[in-house]
Amino acid sequence: AAAATATAMEPERECRVLSIQSHVVRGYVGNKAATFPLQVLGFEVDTVNSVQFSNHTGYAHWKGQVLNSDELHELYEGLKLNKVNRYDYVLTGYTRDTSFLAMVVDIVQELKQQNSNLVYVCDPVMGDKWNGEGSMYVPKDLLPVYRDKVVPVADIITPNQFEAELLTGRKIHTEKEALEVMDMLHAMGPETVVITSSDLQAPLGNDYLIALGSHRKTKADGTKMTQRIRVESPKVDAVFVGTGDLFAAMLLAWTHKHPNNLKVACEKTVSAMQHVLQRTIKSAKAQAGDGNKPNSAQLELRMVQSKKDIENPEIIVKATVL
Numbered sequence: 001a002a003a004a005t006a007t008a009m010e011p012e013r014e015c016r017v018l019s020i021q022s023h024v025v026r027g028y029v030g031n032k033a034a035t036f037p038l039q040v041l042g043f044e045v046d047t048v049n050s051v052q053f054s055n056h057t058g059y060a061h062w063k064g065q066v067l068n069s070d071e072l073h074e075l076y077e078g079l080k081l082n083k084v085n086r087y088d089y090v091l092t093g094y095t096r097d098t099s100f101l102a103m104v105v106d107i108v109q110e111l112k113q114q115n116s117n118l119v120y121v122c123d124p125v126m127g128d129k130w131n132g133e134g135s136m137y138v139p140k141d142l143l144p145v146y147r148d149k150v151v152p153v154a155d156i157i158t159p160n161q162f163e164a165e166l167l168t169g170r171k172i173h174t175e176k177e178a179l180e181v182m183d184m185l186h187a188m189g190p191e192t193v194v195i196t197s198s199d200l201q202a203p204l205g206n207d208y209l210i211a212l213g214s215h216r217k218t219k220a221d222g223t224k225m226t227q228r229i230r231v232e233s234p235k236v237d238a239v240f241v242g243t244g245d246l247f248a249a250m251l252l253a254w255t256h257k258h259p260n261n262l263k264v265a266c267e268k269t270v271s272a273m274q275h276v277l278q279r280t281i282k283s284a285k286a287q288a289g290d291g292n293k294p295n296s297a298q299l300e301l302r303m304v305q306s307k308k309d310i311e312n313p314e315i316i317v318k319a320t321v322l
Contacts (some may be wrong), residue, residue, distance in 0.1 A: 014044055015042070015043050015044065015088045015089070015256065016043070016044040016045075016046065016086070016087050016088050016089070017038055017043050017044065017045045017046065017087065017088065017089040017090070017091055017252065018046050018048070018087045018089070018090045018091070018111070019031055019034050019035065019038070019045055019046070019047050019048070019090075019091040019092075019249075020047075020048040020050055020072070020090070020091070020092045020104055020107075021034060021047070021048075021049070021050055021091070021092065021093045021094065021245065022049065022050055022051045022053065022093070022094055023047070023049035023050075023051065023052045023053070024052075024053050024054070024055050024056055025052070025053070025054050025055065026054060026055045026297075026300075027055050027056055027241075027242070027297075027300040027301075028242045028246075028300055028301040028303050029056045029241050029242035029245055030049075030050070030051075030093055030094065030242070030245055031047045031049055031245075032242070032303075033242035033243075033245035033246045033249065033301065033303070034091060034093075034245050034246065034248070034249035035047055035249075036303050036304070036307075036310075037246060037249050037250050037253065037272075037303075037310045038249050038252070038253055040307055040310050040311050041250075041253040041257075041310070041311065042253075043089075043253065043256075046079075046087070048067070048072060048075055048076075049067065050066070050067050050072070050094075050095060050100065051064060051065065051066045051067060052064050052065050052067075053065075055296075055297075056241045056242070056296070058239075058241050058296050059296045059297070060296075066097075067100070068097070068099075068100065069097065069099040069100045069102070069103040072100060072103050072104070072107075073103055073107075076107050085110075085111065085114060086111075086114050086115055087111050087114075087115065087118055088115065088117070088118060088119065089118065089119050089120070089121060089252055089256075090107075090108050090111060090118065090119075090120045090121070091121045091122075091248060091249060091252055092104055092120075092121075092122050092123065093123045093125055093244065093245050093248065094123075094125040094138075094245075095125070095138070095142070096138050096139065096142075098139070098141050098142055098145050101142060101145050101146070101149075101150060102145060102149065104150070105145075105149045105150055105153055108120050108153050109153060112153070119155045119156060119252075119256075120153060120154045120155050120156070121154070121155065121156040121157075121158070121248055121251070121252045122150055122151070122154040122156070122157050122158075122190075123157070123158045123159075123244055123245070123247075123248040124146045124150065124151065124157060124158075124159050124163050124167065125138065125163070125244065126138050126142060126143060126146065126162075126163050126166055127162050127163065127166070128160055128162055128163075129160075129161065129162045129199060132199060134162040134165070134166075136166075143166055143167075146167065147166075147167050147188075151167060151185070151188045151189055151190065152188055152189040153189065154189060154190045155189075155190055155191060155192065156190060156191075156192040156193075156194075156251065156252070156255060157185065157190045157192070157193055157194070158194050158196050158244070158247060158248045158251060159185075159193075159195060159196070160195065160196050160197045160198070160244075161178070161195055161197060161198035161199060161200075164178075164181050164182070164185065164193075164195050165181070167185060167188070168181050168184045168185060170184065172198065172200070174200070175200055175210075175212070175230070175322075178195060178198065178200065178212050179212070179214070179228060179322070181195075182195065182212065182214040182228070183214070183226075186214065186216045186226075191215065191216050191217060192213070192214070192215045192216075192255065192262065193213070193214045194211065194212070194213045194214075194251060194262075194266065195211060195212045195213075196211050196244065196247055197209055197210075197211060198210050198211065198212065202232045203232065204232045207234060207235050208232040208233065208234060208235060209232070209233055209234075209235050210230060210231070210232055211230075211231045211232075211233065211266070211270065212228070212229070212230055212231070212322075213228065213229045213230075213231065213262050213263075213266050213319070214226060214227070214228045214229075214262075215227045215228075215260075215262040217260070227262050227263070227321070228321070228322040229262055229263050229266060229319040229320060229321055229322060230319065230320045230322055231266050231267070231270050231317060231318075231319045231320075232317070232320075233270050233273070233274055233317045234274065234317075236274075236277045236278070236281055237281075238280075238281050238284065238294065238299060239299070240277060240280065240299055240301065241296070241299070241300075242300075242301050243273065243277070243301070246273065246276065246301065246303075247269060247273055250268070250269040250272055250273065250310070251265065251266070251269045254266075254268045254269050263319045263321060266319050267315050267317060267318060267319050268313050268315065270317045270319075271313040271314065271315045271316045271317045272306075272309055272310050272313035274316055274317055275306055275309035275310075275313060275314070275316070276301055276302060276303070276306045276309065276310070277301075279302045279305060279306055279309075280299065280300075280301050280302045281294075281299075283298075283302055283305075284298040284299045
């Protein structure tokens with residue numbers, strides 16, 4: 001009995017994430033959107049701030065500094081010299097610079113040599129669709145780096161529909177085509193692919209947004225098994241910033257806690273997301289006052305206020321197994 005108690009008492013081995021993302025003084029994008037949820041969910045988070053800006057670039061003004069690839073390398077060298085460069089996860093998001101992205105790949109590859117079980121979660125941020133028209137908001141020369149260097153070393157990727165189309169060179173018009181694109185992405189490397197948003201028609205109707213997930217695992221006998229899911233979440237009528245960063249961080253956490261159940265991991269991630277967005281829009285509207293459109297500052301994610309929802313989300317969005 002004593003032995004059993006001892007095992008029960010032993011804490012879960014600490015899980016450490018290296019998150020290389022933007023930092024803002026005010027508000028919640030990049031590392032500011034990823035660190036708090038990961039810490040709340042029990043992860044040790046080591047952050048490299050790829051930029052330090054006063055606020056996100058959706059505001060009228062912003063000021064700040066950008067970290068270059070040599071400076072990133074220098075920070076990593078410091079960790080290495082102290083022999084503290086062992087990580088369980090790497091998380092990356094928005095980057096504008098090809099050499100910085102190439103350096104991230106070098107670091108991920110080296111960390112995977114240190115720990116062969118390391119999982120790299122990559123949000124390949126390149127652009128989005130507005131009213132059906134896709135456009136890139138990073139330099140075009142990032143696409144080949146993502147496609148040929150980053151995605152092959154990634155384990156979990158979270159593109160939106162437009163980014164999935166860019167990476168594979170295939171357009172998505174139907175759910176069937178989306179599943180084919182996810183298979184193409186699996187073939188490029190990652191065993192988990194989540195298309196975080198799409199303009200596909202939701203069975204529940206126009207007020208819903210479709211996300212799709214696919215998890216491919218190799219069984220002991222070498223055969224491959226794929227679990228595919230569809231998640232329909234209510235559309236929220238506002239433009240938020242930092243949602244993709246929050247999504248990727250929570251997906252990292254919930255796939256860690258449910259490694260063979262993408263359905264549950266996505267339900268918890270999307271449900272928590274809904275709680276945060278609903279709280280944010282309610283608060284933003286109250287601050288803006290009747291009939292006024294909330295501004296960037298008022299639409300900052302209500303992160304701290306959502307601590308309980310992030311920690312233990314009530315499932316309000318169910319996924320469908322396809």
